[in-house]
Amino acid sequence: MQWRGRRGSRNIDDRRSMGARGAGGVGIVGMLVVLAFGYFFGVDISPIVSELDQRPAATGQPLSERDQVYGEFVSVILADTEEVWASVLLEQANVAYRDPTLVLFRGQVQSACGGASAAMGPFYCPNDHKVYLDTDFFDLMQQKMQAGGDAAFAYVIAHEVGHHVQNLVGTLGQVNALRSRSSQADSNALSVLIELQADCYAGIWARQAHERFDLLEAGDLQEAMDAAHAVGDDVIQSGAGRTPMPDSFTHGSAQQRQHWLMRGYNSGQMAQCDTFGAAGL
Template sequence: MQWRGRRGSRNVEDRRGMGVTGAGGIGIVGVLLVLAVGYFLGIDISPIMGSMEQGSQTTEQRELTPEEQEVGQFMSVVLADTEEVWGKVLPEQAGVEYVSPQMVMFSGQAQTGCGGASSAMGPFYCPNDQKLYLDTAFFDTMQQRMGAGGDFAFAYVVAHEVGHHVQNLLGILGQTMQIRQQSSQADANYISVLTELQADCFAGIWARQANEQFGTIEDGDVEEAINAANAVGDDTLMQNAGQAVRPDKFTHGSSQDRMTWFKRGFTSGQLAQCNTFKEVGL
């Protein structure tokens, strides 16, 4: 992905220099809240992260490493690209003005408008404060434990969470949350899957439009994003955690479905082609 020397977003808050490692200090109630948030808004990687450390840890100021600084610059450029793309696509295709979200980068844990956040749950979007939250160490997890490395794979993760913000602006996210609260567990899981697959489709739209506007895609980039979609499928995460694959427990969609909907958005570039809810009449 060609990103160096390009505009970065001003909507970035970097808390990593204030962070701690692990989930210490959150406590069991905080951990449960974190997993509840990740359950329907983010990429819940807790099945492959093992047990989360608990107990009190002190927060210390620290200097960011050169690698962390570069990741921060990259995330800023990716977020700027989403601003450019959705600032054009959303008014043209939906008649809705795009309001950019903020991105918060943290280390270990963070306080959010949706409660406490831990790195164990992966990146997520909080509709209460319209911010994306991610511990950039997640990208090491993607590369080393999921086999889904590459800058465009990491960009896909951000684009997916921005997809949730687009859903929020369109009123979709609030509607699905309300339906989930009134549904059985199985139906709530299914609505969650449809929500996540639509965010994947929106990420595909971003990839197509970003390439058309900025020419950022290089050979192998789209394959990196598709591989990332495959790596965060519920069935793949369950298998990697040594668990039986239970489709009734899916909350984000199978690897195949996640790849399919990303490619559908990338191929069409159209919001109308991302209606995952059509078959259930929502």
């Protein structure tokens, strides 16, 4: 990806040098509570990794050169999402875009949706319009999920910003309200549809960013597709030694995630990201 030397976003809240905050983190029980209420729509990687949640707090630890590069990368990608969605959302949904803040953290973090652990992966909190990301997740993607590369990392950011778009147009609030009144199976199914739509919106961003900034290089689209495959519920469950159980999926299968990512990329249209209509809802 051609991101170096380009404009970054001012909407970055970098808390990584503060270390893990809060006594003892959220723990397994807190994590399950958060997931049960459906506040966070990130990638739950806890079935396959616990290292991120077990790291000791590092108060005042300076950022490494790698940390700084990640910070610059995230800032540029976020700036690109701001520019793309400012026009796309107004043109296609007649909604004014409001820039989210992206919080970089390490270990644990507190948000307006409660406490969260890095082992839950990146997430979006609709209550404060912020995306939360532990940049060590990028290393995890590359080392344990076979989904490395700038385009794979950008897909993760674009997916979470997709949830922000859903929040602005009202979809996220409506679905959360419906999930709170639904059975577990129905709630999971609705979660899958919201996640796949965010994948589709990530595809729209990738197309628009490439057209506007000549962002993508050879192989980048495949990197993004590899990342979408790696975070499929079936792949994560299989990687944890479990038999994939579709009724328990909350994000969608690898094939579904790749399909909707490419649907957004190929169409460039929010109207083509109606996962709910495609499911007969």
